Amino acid sequence: MKTNITQTRLGILGGGQLGRMLIQEAINFNLSVSILDPDTDAPCKKICDYFEVGALSDYETVYNFGKKVDLLTIEIEKVNVDALEALEKEGVIVYPQSRIIRLIQDKGLQKHFFKENDIPTADFQLIADKDQLKNEKIAMPFIQKLRRDGYDGKGVVKISSEEDYEKAFDEPSIVEKLVDFEKEISVIVARNEKGQIKTFPMVEMDFNPEANLVEYLISPSTYPFEIQQQAEEIAKNVAVNLNIVGLLAVEMFLTTDGKILVNEVAPRPHNSGHQTIEGNMTSQFMQHIRAILNLPLGNTDAVSNAIMINLLGEKDYDGPALYKGLKEVLKKEGVYIHLYGKKFTKPFRKMGHVTIIDNDRDKAIEKAKFVKETLKVIA
Amino acid sequence: MKTNITQTRLGILGGGQLGRMLIQEAINFNLSVSILDPDTDAPCKKICDYFEVGALSDYETVYNFGKKVDLLTIEIEKVNVDALEALEKEGVIVYPQSRIIRLIQDKGLQKHFFKENDIPTADFQLIADKDQLKNEKIAMPFIQKLRRDGYDGKGVVKISSEEDYEKAFDEPSIVEKLVDFEKEISVIVARNEKGQIKTFPMVEMDFNPEANLVEYLISPSTYPFEIQQQAEEIAKNVAVNLNIVGLLAVEMFLTTDGKILVNEVAPRPHNSGHQTIEGNMTSQFMQHIRAILNLPLGNTDAVSNAIMINLLGEKDYDGPALYKGLKEVLKKEGVYIHLYGKKFTKPFRKMGHVTIIDNDRDKAIEKAKFVKETLKVIA
Numbered sequence: 143m144k145t146n147i148t149q150t151r152l153g154i155l156g157g158g159q160l161g162r163m164l165i166q167e168a169i170n171f172n173l174s175v176s177i178l179d180p181d182t183d184a185p186c187k188k189i190c191d192y193f194e195v196g197a198l199s200d201y202e203t204v205y206n207f208g209k210k211v212d213l214l215t216i217e218i219e220k221v222n223v224d225a226l227e228a229l230e231k232e233g234v235i236v237y238p239q240s241r242i243i244r245l246i247q248d249k250g251l252q253k254h255f256f257k258e259n260d261i262p263t264a265d266f267q268l269i270a271d272k273d274q275l276k277n278e279k280i281a282m283p284f285i286q287k288l289r290r291d292g293y294d295g296k297g298v299v300k301i302s303s304e305e306d307y308e309k310a311f312d313e314p315s316i317v318e319k320l321v322d323f324e325k326e327i328s329v330i331v332a333r334n335e336k337g338q339i340k341t342f343p344m345v346e347m348d349f350n351p352e353a354n355l356v357e358y359l360i361s362p363s364t365y366p367f368e369i370q371q372q373a374e375e376i377a378k379n380v381a382v383n384l385n386i387v388g389l390l391a392v393e394m395f396l397t398t399d400g401k402i403l404v405n406e407v408a409p410r411p412h413n414s415g416h417q418t419i420e421g422n423m424t425s426q427f428m429q430h431i432r433a434i435l436n437l438p439l440g441n442t443d444a445v446s447n448a449i450m451i452n453l454l455g456e457k458d459y460d461g462p463a464l465y466k467g468l469k470e471v472l473k474k475e476g477v478y479i480h481l482y483g484k485k486f487t488k489p490f491r492k493m494g495h496v497t498i499i500d501n502d503r504d505k506a507i508e509k510a511k512f513v514k515e516t517l518k519v520i521a
Numbered sequence: 522m523k524t525n526i527t528q529t530r531l532g533i534l535g536g537g538q539l540g541r542m543l544i545q546e547a548i549n550f551n552l553s554v555s556i557l558d559p560d561t562d563a564p565c566k567k568i569c570d571y572f573e574v575g576a577l578s579d580y581e582t583v584y585n586f587g588k589k590v591d592l593l594t595i596e597i598e599k600v601n602v603d604a605l606e607a608l609e610k611e612g613v614i615v616y617p618q619s620r621i622i623r624l625i626q627d628k629g630l631q632k633h634f635f636k637e638n639d640i641p642t643a644d645f646q647l648i649a650d651k652d653q654l655k656n657e658k659i660a661m662p663f664i665q666k667l668r669r670d671g672y673d674g675k676g677v678v679k680i681s682s683e684e685d686y687e688k689a690f691d692e693p694s695i696v697e698k699l700v701d702f703e704k705e706i707s708v709i710v711a712r713n714e715k716g717q718i719k720t721f722p723m724v725e726m727d728f729n730p731e732a733n734l735v736e737y738l739i740s741p742s743t744y745p746f747e748i749q750q751q752a753e754e755i756a757k758n759v760a761v762n763l764n765i766v767g768l769l770a771v772e773m774f775l776t777t778d779g780k781i782l783v784n785e786v787a788p789r790p791h792n793s794g795h796q797t798i799e800g801n802m803t804s805q806f807m808q809h810i811r812a813i814l815n816l817p818l819g820n821t822d823a824v825s826n827a828i829m830i831n832l833l834g835e836k837d838y839d840g841p842a843l844y845k846g847l848k849e850v851l852k853k854e855g856v857y858i859h860l861y862g863k864k865f866t867k868p869f870r871k872m873g874h875v876t877i878i879d880n881d882r883d884k885a886i887e888k889a890k891f892v893k894e895t896l897k898v899i900a
Binding site: 146147148162165166169170171172174188189190191423432437438440441445446463464465468469472473475476478479480481482483499 | 525526527541544545548549550551553567568569570802811816817819820824825842843844847848851852854855857858859860861862878
């Protein structure tokens with residue numbers, strides 16, 4: 143890589159909201175950012191140096207795009223890894239490394255990796271198709287997850303009875319015992335080339351059951367120090383065992399009997415880290431940039447209580463997006479709105495997020511509920 | 522203006538670092554930003570929706586640019602005001618208002634305005650040319666300032682003896698008694714269309730005498746509450762008397778005999794507010810956007826001690842910019858680097874700024890000195 147980091151040509155595979163927030167930080171380092179995305183109207187389009195429309199799954203497209211940059215990163219895992227491997231061989235720096243993206247793309251390999259490295263995770267079984275699923279007589283209820291291409295709550299189904307077989311997937315998948323958890327938690331960890339490693343404080347997530355997307359994220363967690371420390375140690379362990387360079391989001395279950403189990407990991411900025419923009423000394427986006435440029439990692443301390451809400455498209459609206467209630471929520475202090483520049487809304491589409499900062503945790507929660515009720519994306 | 526603020530087409534006259542930092546915030550509201558700047562490589566070029574190369578002083582250029590947007594603002598005062606007046610008459614919203622830009626463009630009118638509105642300021646006299654300056658036998662030492670087009674320390678000269686007449690300006694200017702001050706201070710105030718008004722906490726500035734640019738900015742000030750309150754009241758008074766919509770930076774002298782005198786004002790984001798990005802609940806850039814969109818103003822509280830350093834081109838370098846010491850300074854916690862995307866450096870050119878955040882004020886100052894010694898812009 144250029145020793146003069148500000149002359150680095152950075153490429154990002156994917157031009158969605160994660161890329162957009164990466165660019166907002168990359169501007170501070172004068173990085174020239176190129177984006178590859180299939181959508182001609184991707185959120186990054188207007189704010190990057192170079193925008194290319196193309197399929198992230200296509201070998202030639204990814205390879206040719208990668209040849210134009212010094213450093214290539216991702217904001218989505220579903221990319222052509224063979225192209226990344228070829229680029230690495232030819233001297234393009236790819237962070238996270240292609241072998242990590244390959245591993246994480248396949249939830250089966252991911253689970254194997256956890257098992258092999260003594261990372262606590264729910265027991266699982268690989269399944270080839272629906273027939274095998276039925277024949278194995280797995281104890282219900284259980285969760286079936288597609289091995290590939292699950293995203294934002296898609297590709298996951300709960301099987302509680304034989305009637306549910308109908309909605310079961312017929313593709314290669316993993317089957318997990320239903321984990322009895324009291325909370326979903328997440329720790330984002332960063333590691334640079336030198337091996338410096340830092341975790342963000344553990345956060346708690348409440349999911350919207352209908353959309354299977356994070357509804358409220360609370361940072362930092364108020365669970366006892368020991369639990370937080372344990373979660374952060376597990377996250378570090380995954381990062382160290384992967385030898386990753388970049389950011390790794392580690393989503394975990396805190397079970398009702400007090401265990402922590404890793405659910406899944408993502409090698410990139412993550413929805414469970416959006417509150418770091420205002421809530422922590424360093425944002426996850428700047429931390430990812432620091433990590434992949436092999437710069438010293440930033441201080442991850444929380445500066446205040448932060449609640450993050452995903453701003454999802456309202457259920458019954460499909461069309462050019464309108465934002466209702468912006469003025470009302472901005473009347474409250476400590477409300478930070480991030481819209482993703484998507485022209486069209488559809489039910490449950492992630493259109494933006496809002497972070498609420500307040501030194502008083504109860505007030506922060508109260509404001510978050512107000513924002514949730516008041517700010518709506520319609521068409 | 523469109524009731525749906527996220528569909529507002531925002532135009533900015535000037536595409537330098539202030540525009541760049543405005544865009545970084547405007548992204549969060551999905552605003553479509555158009556930029557007019559004479560420099561084909563202006564800092565905003567790559568990150569705005571629409572970039573036009575053109576002279577800010579040219580009537581037709583500004584008028585035609587303004588016709589393409591709903592809301593027009595500035596990041597530099599030196600623009601064609603006649604064009605702005607015409608645009609206002611035709612329904613384009615111009616904030617700050619054209620009459621305010623016209624007033625502030627002329628330091629003579631500015632000083633008259635202060636006097637008429639009982640805003641404390643140093644005594645002054647208008648001067649037409651060098652001959653008048655000599656003939657008036659003004660008591661030395663005094664300061665001569667060009668009425669127009671002074672910028673970043675340019676257009677100001679100190680006359681201490683008859684020999685100094687040589688460097689005196691021959692253009693219309695103001696002459697001020699030299700103020701015996703112990704500190705230069707600044708308060709940034711914002712006002713929206715509804716008349717809601719908010720000040721940022723008062724900051725202290727130390728100037729580099731050679732470049733006449735801010736060397737260290739310290740926020741918040743540690744002067745007694747009464748002084749801070751007085752400075753904030755003065756800043757509010759200026760904003761209210763101007764009836765401004767948008768941001769107004771009010772630079773003041775704190776004199777050795779304890780008075781506060783307004784030096785000059787700028788109707789836009791200002792160098793003395795860069796530390797608000799990390800150091801305050803709302804940044805000056807977001808506050809300007811909120812003000813001109815007639816949104817509720819954000820909380821301006823300081824969240825920590827912040828020291829801001831301008832990153833100026835080193836004295837003996839002229840050419841493509843290189844940044845020396847980036848890694849070293851990023852090793853310290855709470856160091857935030859903002860580079861302005863300027864390809865070429867020259868002596869004292871503003872190439873970026875660095876903000877240092879630390880709850881311990883002395884540590885913040887120590888780190889700021891380290892950054893100042895370590896981070897250099899060379900070629």
